[in-house]
Amino acid sequence: MLNINICTKIIEIYSENDLKKIEEVVRFLYFSKIVALPTETVYGLGADIRNEEAVKKIYIAKNRPFDNPLILHVSNINMAKTLMDNEFIHKDIFLKLAQKFWPGELTIIVKKNKETVSNFISRDLDSIAIRIPRNKIFLKIIEMLNSPIAAPSANLSSLPSPTKFEHVYNDLNTKVDAIVRSFDCRVGVESTVISLLQEKPVIVRPGFIKQYDIEKVIGKIDVCFDGENKNDKIISPGLKYKHYAPKTKFFLFDGSLENFKIFLNNKNNVCAFLFNGEEKEILIKNKIILGNYTDENEMCKNLYTSLRKLDSLNVDVCYLRIDEKIKNYTTFFNRILKASGFSIINE
Ligand code: TXA
Numbered sequence: 001m002l003n004i005n006i007c008t009k010i011i012e013i014y015s016e017n018d019l020k021k022i023e024e025v026v027r028f029l030y031f032s033k034i035v036a037l038p039t040e041t042v043y044g045l046g047a048d049i050r051n052e053e054a055v056k057k058i059y060i061a062k063n064r065p066f067d068n069p070l071i072l073h074v075s076n077i078n079m080a081k082t083l084m085d086n087e088f089i090h091k092d093i094f095l096k097l098a099q100k101f102w103p104g105e106l107t108i109i110v111k112k113n114k115e116t117v118s119n120f121i122s123r124d125l126d127s128i129a130i131r132i133p134r135n136k137i138f139l140k141i142i143e144m145l146n147s148p149i150a151a152p153s154a155n156l157s158s159l160p161s162p163t164k165f166e167h168v169y170n171d172l173n174t175k176v177d178a179i180v181r182s183f184d185c186r187v188g189v190e191s192t193v194i195s196l197l198q199e200k201p202v203i204v205r206p207g208f209i210k211q212y213d214i215e216k217v218i219g220k221i222d223v224c225f226d227g228e229n230k231n232d233k234i235i236s237p238g239l240k241y242k243h244y245a246p247k248t249k250f251f252l253f254d255g256s257l258e259n260f261k262i263f264l265n266n267k268n269n270v271c272a273f274l275f276n277g278e279e280k281e282i283l284i285k286n287k288i289i290l291g292n293y294t295d296e297n298e299m300c301k302n303l304y305t306s307l308r309k310l311d312s313l314n315v316d317v318c319y320l321r322i323d324e325k326i327k328n329y330t331t332f333f334n335r336i337l338k339a340s341g342f343s344i345i346n347e
Pocket residue numbers: 039041042043044045068069070071107109125127128129131151152153154189190191192193204205235236237238239
């Protein structure tokens with residue numbers, strides 16, 4: 001494929017009151033440019049949904065499969081309603097979720113309004129995914145643009161999502177029109193995606209908002225992270241693609257710390273992802289600490305940075321020990337399963 005490098009402008013914004021810089025970003029988006037933007041979850045790569053050429057550029061810059069639709073980011077519930085089918089049967093559930101979790105880390109899939117969302121934007125589906133981000137800079141940009149912003153995570157497809165400016169820069173410099181340089185993402189893992197298209201709501205991607213928090217608001221829901229529902233129909237296109245993978249071989253080791261120690265003994269040029277305190281027991285040279293063993297949010301927040309750091313170590317392979325407790329950390333476990341390509345070594 002023809003490889004054309006473009007000049008990427010870096011725009012520093014550390015406050016939603018820096019209106020001059022925010023206007024500059026809005027102008028870029030208005031004139032069909034694509035811009036990487038900070039959100040509270042991970043950095044996103046945004047385009048104004050009125051500019052289909054710009055939305056197309058996102059797919060090319062990321063090398064993203066064209067059948068995988070983007071989340072539409074809005075600044076208020078009314079803007080979300082303009083994108084949604086007027087007759088949508090689960091409007092009441094949508095409103096309950098939106099009022100409780102927005103702005104925030106929940107993406108809701110609803111039936112689209114055919115008048116306002118083209119087939120190009122929805123990638124020929126009759127549904128769309130919507131979210132109001134919490135990041136104040138991103139929110140201000142949507143407000144000033146006065147149009148929804150389509151944005152996937154701002155990484156090259158299949159690589160770990162970016163939680164710092166440097167990650168975005170490494171992946172997308174010379175491929176996008178601008179990158180906003182801002183604070184590291186506070187949450188560091190993507191939003192939870194819930195679909196309201198079925199009779200019962202179903203989580204199609206676990207994320208920062210937990211299932212039990214959602215159930216407190218709308219009652220029992222289903223989960224389906226493996227891509228297919230009972231009718232063998234793909235319920236979220238993104239589920240079938242490779243995700244979050246480091247370039248270095250990455251394996252999960254299912255077993256006790258004791259056996260992990262024995263397993264790693266005498267292995268050269270390897271790295272281990274560990275939890276606080278374990279580094280005293282594991283005597284190999286390359287160790288990356290993911291945080292506290294009892295804190296899923298912390299390990300999620302450190303995961304993508306750690307996967308990227310791993311690739312800079314030049315080791316042959318990396319191992320992360322899992323056990324029943326880790327398997328119950330639904331979001332963390334989902335991401336490490338995918339990052340490892342589902343490669344599990346049993347002790
Ligand atoms: O936290 C986040 O969600 C970040 C920030 C930037 O908002 N965005 C993000 O986008 O992670 P992306 O594109 O990397 O993941 C969006 C997921 C994909 O798995 C996609 O398949 C799914 O949402 N999705 C989007 N529209 C959908 C639809 N109409 N039906 C089913 N799944 C959909």
